Amino acid sequence: xxxPKIALDVMGGDHAPSATLRGALLACSPGGGxxxxxxxxxxVGDAPRLESxxxxxxGNPGFEIAHASQMxxxxxxxxxxxxxxxxxxxxxxxxxxxxxxxxxxxxxxxxGACVAAATLGLGTLxxxxxxxxxxTLGLTGHPITLLDMGANIAPKAQHYVQYGxxxxxxxxxxxxxxxPRVGLLNVGEEKxxxxxxxxxxxxxxxxxxxxxxxxVEGRDLFRxxxxxxxxxxxxxxxxxxxxEQFSTFMLGLVLKELEQHGAADWGKKSLQSVRxxxxxxxxxxxxxxxxxxxxxxxxxxxxxxxxxxxxxLGVRAVDAEVNKHIEQGLASRAALPEG
Amino acid sequence: xxxPKIALDVMGGDHAPSATLRGALLACSPGGGxxxxxxxxxxVGDAPRLESxxxxxxGNPGFEIAHASQMxxxxxxxxxxxxxxxxxxxxxxxxxxxxxxxxxxxxxxxxGACVAAATLGLGTLxxxxxxxxxxTLGLTGHPITLLDMGANIAPKAQHYVQYGxxxxxxxxxxxxxxxPRVGLLNVGEEKxxxxxxxxxxxxxxxxxxxxxxxxVEGRDLFRxxxxxxxxxxxxxxxxxxxxEQFSTFMLGLVLKELEQHGAADWGKKSLQSVRxxxxxxxxxxxxxxxxxxxxxxxxxxxxxxxxxxxxxLGVRAVDAEVNKHIEQGLASRAALPEG
Numbered sequence: 001x002x003x004p005k006i007a008l009d010v011m012g013g014d015h016a017p018s019a020t021l022r023g024a025l026l027a028c029s030p031g032g033g034x035x036x037x038x039x040x041x042x043x044v045g046d047a048p049r050l051e052s053x054x055x056x057x058x059g060n061p062g063f064e065i066a067h068a069s070q071m072x073x074x075x076x077x078x079x080x081x082x083x084x085x086x087x088x089x090x091x092x093x094x095x096x097x098x099x100x101x102x103x104x105x106x107x108x109x110x111x112g113a114c115v116a117a118a119t120l121g122l123g124t125l126x127x128x129x130x131x132x133x134x135x136t137l138g139l140t141g142h143p144i145t146l147l148d149m150g151a152n153i154a155p156k157a158q159h160y161v162q163y164g165x166x167x168x169x170x171x172x173x174x175x176x177x178x179x180p181r182v183g184l185l186n187v188g189e190e191k192x193x194x195x196x197x198x199x200x201x202x203x204x205x206x207x208x209x210x211x212x213x214x215x216v217e218g219r220d221l222f223r224x225x226x227x228x229x230x231x232x233x234x235x236x237x238x239x240x241x242x243x244e245q246f247s248t249f250m251l252g253l254v255l256k257e258l259e260q261h262g263a264a265d266w267g268k269k270s271l272q273s274v275r276x277x278x279x280x281x282x283x284x285x286x287x288x289x290x291x292x293x294x295x296x297x298x299x300x301x302x303x304x305x306x307x308x309x310x311x312x313l314g315v316r317a318v319d320a321e322v323n324k325h326i327e328q329g330l331a332s333r334a335a336l337p338e339g
Numbered sequence: 340x341x342x343p344k345i346a347l348d349v350m351g352g353d354h355a356p357s358a359t360l361r362g363a364l365l366a367c368s369p370g371g372g373x374x375x376x377x378x379x380x381x382x383v384g385d386a387p388r389l390e391s392x393x394x395x396x397x398g399n400p401g402f403e404i405a406h407a408s409q410m411x412x413x414x415x416x417x418x419x420x421x422x423x424x425x426x427x428x429x430x431x432x433x434x435x436x437x438x439x440x441x442x443x444x445x446x447x448x449x450x451g452a453c454v455a456a457a458t459l460g461l462g463t464l465x466x467x468x469x470x471x472x473x474x475t476l477g478l479t480g481h482p483i484t485l486l487d488m489g490a491n492i493a494p495k496a497q498h499y500v501q502y503g504x505x506x507x508x509x510x511x512x513x514x515x516x517x518x519p520r521v522g523l524l525n526v527g528e529e530k531x532x533x534x535x536x537x538x539x540x541x542x543x544x545x546x547x548x549x550x551x552x553x554x555v556e557g558r559d560l561f562r563x564x565x566x567x568x569x570x571x572x573x574x575x576x577x578x579x580x581x582x583e584q585f586s587t588f589m590l591g592l593v594l595k596e597l598e599q600h601g602a603a604d605w606g607k608k609s610l611q612s613v614r615x616x617x618x619x620x621x622x623x624x625x626x627x628x629x630x631x632x633x634x635x636x637x638x639x640x641x642x643x644x645x646x647x648x649x650x651x652l653g654v655r656a657v658d659a660e661v662n663k664h665i666e667q668g669l670a671s672r673a674a675l676p677e678g
Contacts, residue, residue, distance in 0.1 A: 139588070150526055154534050187489055187576040190416075195493050195573065218580030222588040234534065235574050237526040241557030242578060243585065249478065249561040250589045253613045261609055263602075270600055274592045 003040060004103025005064070006314045007093040010045035011071040012109020013307070014300045017045055020108060021053055023307020028061060036315050038062035042102055044093040045071070068092035071109075074300055078112030082120075090114055094121045097293035104294035104314035108285075108302045114295065115151055115288055122291040125323055127330035130155065131290035132163045132233070133297070134170060135240060136283035138276075140224045143175050143283060147230060150237035151288065157200035160184065160230050162330065164210050166289040167228035168337040169329050173320035174313065175283075179337055183216030183226035185235060190215065201230075209333035251275060279306075284313025289326070294318050342379060343442025344403070345653045346432040349384035350410040351448020352646070353639045356384055359447060360392055362646020367400060375654050377401035381441055383432045384410070407431040410448075413639055417451030421459075429453055433460045436632035443633035443653035447624075447641045453634065454490055454627055461630040464662055466669035469494065470629035471502045471572070472636070473509060474579060475622035477615075479563045482514050482622060486569060489576035490627065496539035499523065499569050501669065503549050505628040506567035507676040508668050512659035513652065514622075518676055522555030522565035524574060529554065540569075548672035590614060618645075623652025628665070633657050 010020045021043070028038045038061040043050050047067035054060045068089040072081040082091060090109050094117040096102040107114050119131055132148035147163045148155065155163075164182040171180040184202060186194045191202055193215055205212040213226050218239075221229065231239070251271055258267035276282060285298035285306070294317040298310040317323075329336045349359045360382070367377045377400040382389050386406035393399045407428040411420040421430060429448050433456040435441040446453050458470055471487035486502045487494065494502070503521040510519040523541060525533045530541055532554055544551040552565050557578075560568065570578070590610060597606030615621060624637035624645070633656040637649040656662075668675045 153526060185577060187492060187573055218577040218582075219584035221581060222584045231577075234526055235577055238524060238557040238570075238574055239577065239581060242560060242581065243557075245558035245561045246582065246585055247589065250586065250613070251593075254590075254593050254610065257609050257613055261605075266600075270596050271593065274589070274596055 004318050005040050005042050005096075005101065006036070006311055006318070007042045007044050007066070007096045007102040007105045008311060009089045009093045009105065009107035009109055010043045010050055011068065011089040012107040013298065013302055014074070015303065016108065017050060017053055019302060019304050020307050021050065021057060022304035023302070024063065024311060025057060025061070026304050026308040027311040033312060036311060039064070040315070041311065042066050042096065044068050044096070045089045066092060066096065072113045074110050076110055076113065078110060078116045081110065081113050082116055088113075090117050091121075094118055097295075098122055103318040104296060106296040106298065106310050106314045108298040108300055108307060108310070111150075111286070111297050114297045118288055118291045118293065118295045119151075122293045122295070124290055125292055125330075126327045128166075128290040128326070129162055130159050131288055132159075132166065133236070133286050134167055134289050135286045136175070137221070137243070138282050139222055142224060143171070143177070144221065144226070145171055145228045146221075146236060146239070147228070147289065148233040148236050149240050149286060150233045153232060153234040153237070155197070155232050157197050157204055160198075160201035161204045161208050161210075162290070163230045164205060164208065164212070164228060165329050165336055166326050167230065168210055169325045170287060170289060170317070170322055171227055172337045173322045173325060174316045177227050179211050180227035181213045181225070182210050182228045182230060183213050183220060185229050185231035186215035186217065188215065189217065209336050211337065247275070282309065284309040287313065287317065292323070294323065343657050344379050344381050344435075344440065345375070345650055345657070346381045346383050346405070346435040346441040346444045347650060348428045348432045348444065348446035348448055349382045349389055350407065350428040351446040351639075352637065352641055353413065354642065355447065356389060356392055358641060358643050359646050360389065360396060361643035362641070363402065363650065364396060364400070365643050365647040366650040372651060375650060378403070379654070380650065381405050381435065383407050383435070384428045405431060405435065411452045413449050415449055415452065417449060417455045420449070420452055421455055427452075429456050430460075433457055436634075437461055442657040443635060445635045445637065445649050445653045447637040447639055447646060447649070450489075450625070450636050453636045457627050457630045457632065457634045458490075461632045461634070463629055464631055465666045467505075467629040467665070468501055469498050470627055471498070471505065472575070472625050473506055473628050474625045475514070476560070476582070477621050478561055481563060482510070482516070483560065483565070484510055484567050485560075485575060485578070486567070486628065487572040487575050488579050488625060489572045492571060492573040492576070494536070494571050496536050496543055499537075499540035500543045500547050500549075501629070502569045503544060503547065503551070503567060504668050504675055505665050506569065507549055508664045509626060509628060509656070509661055510566055511676045512661045512664060513655045516566050518550050519566035520552045520564070521549050521567045521569060522552050522559060524568050524570035525554035525556065527554060528556065548675050550676065586614070621648065623648040626652065626656065631662070633662065
């Protein structure tokens with residue numbers, strides 16, 4: 001049987017469709033990692049436009065094209081947009097996964113619309129209570145995965161533990177971390193900190209079979225003391241937006257300072273590695289874990305490299321059978337990455 | 340009547356008592372701002388040691404000294420330490436405020452112990468449901484106050500609105516912002532975002548008489564679109580710890596990069612202004628708002644400049660009668676800084 005395809009929402013993102021098309025071409029080129037076969041990629045969007053753009057980029061190397069007559073804008077209300085635009089590129093891509101014509105959907109579009117389309121259209125994996133958005137950052141030189149980043153703003157105790165399990169399986173399968181350490185984001189390290197639901201989650205983690213390292217704090221994102229950090233979608237969302245803007249802001253301050261010392265050009269260049277280490281598109285964007293199908297949501301401002309990383313993440317998650325392992329892991333503790 | 344005194348917990352902080360004593364001397368010296376009269380400062384701690392250290396620093400310019408035979412360590416459990424060390428410098432300082440021998444307590448010590456001592460020992464201001472910890476940052480060149488940073492991890496809707504009111508009055512009285520704009524930290528800008536309690540808080544804010552600008556997001560800490568950001572103590576605590584560590588981490592990355600280009604010394608120097616802009620001790624540390632007395636909690640690692648800023652904040656809050664204005668403001672909307 002042929003490997004499952006990747007449905008790429010070519011119309012999603014601030015620089016679409018140009019950046020998404022270039023990203024698809026880059027993912028299939030032999031530069032750097034393992035190239036993806038063009039025949040595994042389905043471009044979903046305005047077909048005549050995509051064909052014309054591809055001609056401008058040197059031709060179609062073998063992508064399948066699926067037409068979607070509508071597109072959801074970044075500012076659209078997710079629920080309303082999904083209802084009023086049933087033929088949007090996000091809806092068509094997700095439908096391909098629901099109908100088993102593809103194994104993954106990859107989109108740089110409206111995050112809320114992607115999550116809603118997937119949650120409603122794909123359903124949850126067997127045993128999963130609530131899907132969660134996982135984001136992997138490379139802050140300290142090794143990857144750290146945070147979830148949930150906004151799908152579930154008021155989780156119950158057992159949701160936290162499932163996020164720990166799903167995050168661990170993803171890190172083992174896709175990032176090669178054999179035995180991921182799981183921390184619970186809290187206001188102090190000691191057991192007994194936080195709200196009632198966090199205390200309950202702590203207890204559940206202790207007997208979960210996961211490699212639970214206890215409570216971690218805001219500062220621990222930068223300390224390399226755990227691989228998966230679990231939090232509620234409210235805190236996760238605030239943290240993610242803050243990290244993004246803070247890094248941009250700090251680099252701006254530093255550059256301004258260097259500018260005043262006549263070193264702006266040099267500074268811009270030498271700070272690129274700093275910028276990269278705080279850019280989560282290095283790991284391909286956010287992954288909606290817990291739905292029946294692989295869903296990768298890249299950042300709206302993704303450039304072609306970020307799009308290629310997102311496609312590669314989709315391929316990796318599909319080929320590693322992350323979702324099968326999540327179902328097995330939740331059904332039986334023995335299949336969870338252990339402590 | 341003489342101006343109320345400032346009880347300085349000289350034993351609190353990583354560099355105590357040296358940094359705290361030097362900070363007290365700096366606060367009273369005519370360098371920079373308005374010097375504090377030494378006779379307004381009460382040094383609370385191990386009296387023989389303080390006297391000896393002061394002699395080494397050139398003598399006592401007129402500080403009152405109050406003996407405290409015990410001290411609470413940074414790592415002590417707050418509740419247990421307060422019970423087992425009734426004569427700790429934090430307890431004695433707070434008691435001086437409770438007994439009206441001082442108007443403010445200023446400590447760089449164990450934050451949890453300071454908050455617990457104040458909450459239990461001073462009681463809340465008339466009309467205040469729950470005290471909140473306010474921290475002022477100077478990220479974008481103008482001050483922004485966040486609260487609550489950890490006193491109240493699961494606030495009710497009306498607590499949020501009281502935090503907005505208290506934060507506004509503090510910014511008006513102590514930082515000269517005439518009509519502070521208040522934002523509610525949430526996962527999206529639109530009304531109707533977030534948990535039930537946040538939706539309810541939004542509604543209450545709309546009719547509060549405050550200058551409410553609606554929901555703000557994690558990225559809005561860096562955008563200058565509001566002056567007071569209100570959030571629950573859980574999110575606030577995570578955000579504060581994350582900001583602190585992230586800025587240290589980012590500057591470390593940048594310095595490492597500059598080092599590789601042979602510009603480490605130059606970098607360290609030229610990045611000092613960046614470091615300062617993200618250091619909340621610039622504004623004197625955290626203020627516990629809503630208790631009967633002014634409580635300033637500086638960072639444990641405060642140097643003498645940070646200690647002097649914390650003392651100055653205590654003086655400013657006392658002299659501006661922030662607490663009287665909070666009681667008036669909560670009793671009558673007309674006394675709130677308006678929109």
